Amino acid sequence: MRSQPPRLLAATLLAVLTATSLQSAAAAADYERVLNGTFDSGSADPWWAGAGVTHRVTGGELCAAVTGGTTNPWDALIGQNGVPFEEGQSYTFSFDARATTAQPVTAAAGESVSPYRGIASKQFTVSPEKQRFSFTFTSTLDFPDAGNGQVAFQLGGQPSDNTICVDNVSVIGGVKPPGGVNPNPTKKVQVDLVAYVPGLPKRATLVSTATTPQTWTLKNSAGATVASGQSTPKGLDATSGDSVHLIDFSSFDTAGTGYVLSVGEDSSFPFDISADPVKRLRYDSLAFFYHQRSGTPIEAQYVGEEYARPAGHVNVAPNQGDNNVPCRADLACGYTLDVRGGWYDAGDHGKYVVNGGIATWQLLNAYERASVLGDATAYRDGSLNIPEKSNGVPDLLDEARWEVDFLLKMQAPDGMAHHKIHDANWTALPTRPELDDQPRRLSATSTAATLNLAAVAAQASRLWKGVDATYSATLLAAARKAYTAAKANPAKLADPNDGTGGGAYSDDTVTDEFYWAASELLATTGESTYRTDVTASPHYKAASLNRGGFHWGGTAPLGDITLALVPGLPAADVTAIKQKFATVADEHLTAMAAMGYATPYDNSTAGYVWGSNSTVLNNAQVLALAHDFTGATKYRDGVFEALHYIQGRNPLSTSYVAGYGDQAMVNAHHRFWAHQNDPTLPIAPAGSLSGGPNSGLQDPVAQRLLTGCPQQKCWVDDIGAYSVNEVAINWNSALAWVSGWAAEKSGGTTTPKSDCEVGFTAHRWSDGLSASVKITNTGSSAWSSWKLGFTFPGTQRLTTGWSATWSQTGQEVSAANLSWNGKVDPGKSVYIGLNGSGAGTDPTSFTVNGKTCKTA
Ligand code: 9MR
Ligand code: 9MR
Secondary structure, three states, rough: OOOOOOOOHHHEEEEEOOOOOOOOOOOOOOEEEEOOOOOOOOOOOEEEEOOOOOEEEEEEOOEEEEEOOOOOOOOEEEEEEEEOOOOOOOOEEEEEEEEEEEOEEEEEEEEEEOOOOEEEEEEEEOOOOOOEEEEEEEEOOEEEOOOOOOEEEEEOOOOOOEEEEEEEEEEEEEOOOOOOOOOOOOEEOOOOEEEEEOOOOEEEEEEEOOOOOOEEEEEOOOOOOOEEEEOOEEEEEOOOOEEEEEEOOOOOOEEEEEEEEEEOOEEOOOOOOOOOOHHHHHHHHHHHHHEEOOOOEOOOOOOOHHHOOOOOOOOOOOOOOOEEEEEEEOOOOOOOEEEOOOEEEEEEOOOEEHHHHHHHHHHHHHHHHHHHHHHHHHOOOOOOOOOOOOOOOOOOHHHHHHHHHHHOOOOOOOOOEOOOOEOOOOOOOOOOOOOOOEEEEEOOHHHHHHHHHHHHHHHHHHHHOOOOOOHHHHHHHHHHHHHHHHHHHHOOOOOOOOOOOOOOOOOOOOOHHHHHHHHHHHHOOOOOHHHHHHHHOOOOHHHHOOOOOOEEOEEEHHHHHHHHHHHOOHHHHHHHHHHHHHHHHHHHHHHHHOOOOOOOOOOOOOOOOOOHHHHHHHHHHHHHHHHHHOOOHHHHHHHHHHHHHHHHOOOOOOOOOOOOOOOOOOOOEEOEEEEOOOOOOOOOOOEEOOOOOOOOOOOOOHHHHHHOHHHHOOOOOOOOOOOHOEEHHHHHHHHHHHHHHHHHOOOOOOOOOOOEEEEEEEEEOEEEEEEEEEEOOOOOEEEOOOEEEEEOOOOEEEEEEEOOOEEEEEEEEEEEEEOOOOOOOOOOEEEEEEEEEEOOOOOOOEEEOOOOOOOO
C-alpha cells in the first residue's frame, strides 16, 4: 500500500527493548495479531514494501528483493499496518527467515504514522538456512482497535543487493478479542435512510430484547408527532444477531422530508416520504457507468471537477495502453487486439467479458422491459448527462454501447472471445487509470466469455434494429459467429487460479451460458436451430430459477427473462416461465416475512457472499418481473422492501448507496475514488453501490475488523476491505434495473401536495416592519401542532413576536405554536405576528411542519 507509506520505525532502535516476558494483568488469550503471516493464499496482501524493495510471495514465503547500498537498517522495509497493540500487554513476535547472503534483520513493532514511536525491536542474523526467530515484549503504546500499530522488518544498511524471505510471521498477545469494529454507529430504530414512497408499505425494524410491544412515534421535521403505534416483537434474528421488533407505519402517508421514527429514547436517522429520491437514483445508478469508462476522458461538464480525469489505457505513458494488447506470454496467440474502451470492471482496471456481459445485458434489459411493459421514455435521449446526450438515441443505449463495442473487440479471429484483459500485476491503491504503468495482457479465450458475447450481441442487435441498422447487423453477425465458435469449443474453461493483476471470473458450468445465448439468438432471429437448443436445454422454462437468483456465473434466468418478454415461444411455455417467476417470488416473500430485516436473499447454503447486495437486487428484479407478469401488489412491495434494506433498513443502519442517506457508503475499494488513502481524490460518487456484507471475509481488512460478525453485519466502510466494499458494474447494473423499475412504480406526484396556506401582510418602513401572518390548514386532517418557517430576504431582524414561540438564526425565522393554538382543524386558520428591524422585501416562501405552503 503505497498510500500509507511504510515508515521508518527508526525510533524503535531507541525504544526500550524488553526481550523478557513481562507479566500482563489480564489472561493471555493467544490472539494472532498479524494477518496473512503464512502467505498460503499466494498473496502478499496486506504486507507492503518500502522504497528499494520489491516483495512477492513465492513458494509460500514472502520474499523481498532489496537493492543494496543503503545506510541504515530502516532504509529498506517490508511491513504490515493496522496491527493492534494494547499498552501494558505482552506480545511474542516470531517468524521464519532466510537470506541469499547472511545479513542482520531487525524485527520491529511501533507506530505507522507520525511521530512513529517505537514499541520494541530486535536484531537477528539471518542466513541462507531458514531459522525461526522470536522475541517477547510489552507494548508501551495503545492501538487496541488496529489503528496505527505496525510491524516491520528492517532489511537495509547493506552494500549489495540481497533477497530476504520470511514465513509464518506471528505476533501473539493482547487481551482484546479481534473484530467488532464498525466505525458507522448503529441505531436501534432501523429505517430506509432515504425514503419511503407514498402509497406503499412503510416498515422499520426496532432492535430490542423486550418481549412486549413497544410504542413508536413518528415525528415530522418540525418535531410534531404525526403518527404512533405499537411494535410487534419477533425475537432473535440470527442473520443479523439482533433481537428485533417490526414496526409498520404504512398508515401514515403524508409526503415530506425529515421524518424521524422513535421508540423511547431511541430515534432513527431522518428519512423522507417521497418518490423523488428513487427517481434520482434511476439516473445516478446509471451515471456510474460513465464514470467507469475506459479509453476516454471523463469530463467535468458531465461529472464535476473532482471526478474528471484524463483517458485511461490509451497508450499515453505511463499507461502501456489497450491499443495493441498481446496475449499472456504462455499463450502465444500470435496477434494483438485493440481493446480500448469498455468500462473498468470495479475498483480495479480489469475489463472482463464474463461480467461485462451480464452488466450490459441488465442495462439493456431494463430498457427492453420498459419498452414492452413500462415506460422507456425514462431512458430517452437527454436523460443522462453523458457526451451522447443529444445524438437522438436513448441515453441508456448510448451508455451500453460503450461496453458492447468493447465486447466485440474482445472477439478473436476464430470467433471465440478472450476471457479478460487486465494488468499483469495488481497495482496499489490509489492508482488513477491514466497512471497505471502495468503491461496489459489478454487471457485465453473461453467458452463462457464467448457465450456472454453471443448473448449480449444478439440482444443488442434486436434493440438497435430501428436505431442503427448497420450496427444491428454487425452485432448479429458477431453473435452468430461467437455461438458457433462456442459450440465447437464447448468446454474451454477459464483458469480459476488466474487471479494475478485481475480477477479470475472462472466458471466451470456453461450450460447456463449456452441457454442464455441461444435464448437471445432465438428472440432476435426466431430461427429453429436456436429454438432447438433452447427447448433441449436443462434450463428450459426457468428450470434453474430459485431463490439463489442469477449472477455473473449463473446466467440461465437471463434467457428466461428475455423469452418471457420477447415473442418467440409457444404461449404455454411463456406462461410456464412466468409462473416460475411467481413461484420463486412467493418463496422470497415467505422467507422475508420471517426476517428481522426483510431481504430477498437466501443465506442457507453459503451465508452472505461477495457482492451480496447485487444478489438482493437481482432477486428484487425477479420480484419485479413477478409483479409485471401477474399484477400482484405483494411482489411490488417486496421490491421496495429490498430497496429499503439496501438503503439503510439493515443492522448496520447504513445505506449501501453512496450519496443516499445520512449514513451512506463512502470509502469504496476503488483506485480513483480513493479519498480514504489520498484526500485529494474523491469519494465514491452518488449512486454507486457497495458489494455488501460477505460472511466469507475474503480480504485482510475485513478479517481484521469483522471476525466473528453475524452474516448481515460482515461489512465495513473501508477502502481496503475489497471483499465487502468494492463497487462493480454488475452490481450497479442491478441497482439501475431495480431503481428504474421502482421509479416507474412510484407514481406521478413528485412534489408533496401542499396542505397549508400562509398570508404575510407587513407594514414596512426604512428600518423596520410589523407583520401579521395568517396560517391556514388546507389539508384534510387536523394539526396537533405546527411550526412555521420562512427566510427574510433582507437584513430584517425579529425584535418581538406574538401568539407563537419565535426565533431567528441568520435569515431563517421560525414560529412554533403555543399550548393554546397548536390544534388547527382542516379549513381553520391561526393568526400570529411579529415586529422587526432592518429592511428588505417580504418573504415569499413558507413552510409549515417542513412542507412548502401555498402563498396567499
Ligand atoms: O483490488 C483488487 C480488487 O479489485 C479485486 O476484487 C480483489 C479480488 O480479485 O483483489 C484486489 O486486489 C488485491 C489482490 O487480490 C491482492 N493484493 C492486493 C490487491 C489490492 O488490494
Ligand atoms: O464478483 C466477484 C465475486 O463473485 C468473486 O467471489 C470475487 C472473487 O473471485 O470476485 C468478484 O469479482 C471481482 C473481480 O474478480 C475483479 N474485479 C472486481 C470484482 C468485484 O469485487
